[in-house]
């Protein structure tokens with residue numbers, strides 16, 4: 001089998017397994033992620049719907065323009081996040097979505113993830129945050145111990161276009177000493193900032209569009225900086241450090257959110273991981 005079809009096969013088997021395990025008839029509100037792996041998840045939903053195995057009242061919440069198109073092309077019913085009531089208001093929970101199935105660019109051993117390779121991470125994070133369960137699906141190339149080991153394009157960061165050069169400079173000045181002395185609001189010590197990621201100096205590149213002159217413009221009208229920091233030893237701290245910079249809208253680091261990740265392995269098996277479990281193999 002060629003590498004491309006092996007990768008596609010592994011995306012497909014991870015997506016099918018995750019949908020079968022998580023989208024039970026009790027699920028009434030489902031978040032649909034973005035990217036190429038999610039396409040297989042939606043195909044599986046269509047098969048289950050045609051076999052009457054889905055909740056007849058199921059509604060799907062999109063995370064991007066692409067995801068909205070997938071939902072409507074599949075004939076599934078769409079809903080806007082902000083129109084949904086909380087599922088358990090008596091529990092003081094604000095979650096309005098039962099489960100969200102989404103792809104990832106890289107997932108570490110604790111299920112922290114890099115997302116936004118397709119520039120969709122802002123809405124993906126809104127939907128994931130409003131979900132009782134976030135389930136990630138990915139091929140074997142995305143499975144790593146430490147973020148940054150495999151995904152070398154950097155952390156996608158959605159930013160306000162009018163200040164992109166200033167934000168780029170500030171991200172690139174996340175050198176331990178200069179950061180601490182110039183940003184009084186951040187109390188992290190020089191050592192703790194240095195320990196959060198590998199590089200001494202991050203590099204931020206404005207993402208350029210393909211087949212359109214100029215930068216990528218997101219579904220929300222913003223730009224993307226891809227921030228290379230090397231290995232990410234403390235995803236939560238890196239997420240907060242970047243998010244605190246004025247003009248940063250959302251960081252493509254999902255730390256401590258996902259409840260389960262499914263990977264299609266190179267040998268055709270499927271593996272499921274939860275934050276505190278060893279990988280389980282499924283034939």
Ligand SMILES: O=C[C@H](O)[C@H](O)[C@H](O)COP(=O)(O)O
Pocket residue numbers: 033034035036037038102103104105115116117118119120121124
């Ligand atoms: O912005 C895009 C999303 O975060 C995707 O879920 C992520 O890039 C993974 O995409 P794919 O399934 O195409 O590898």
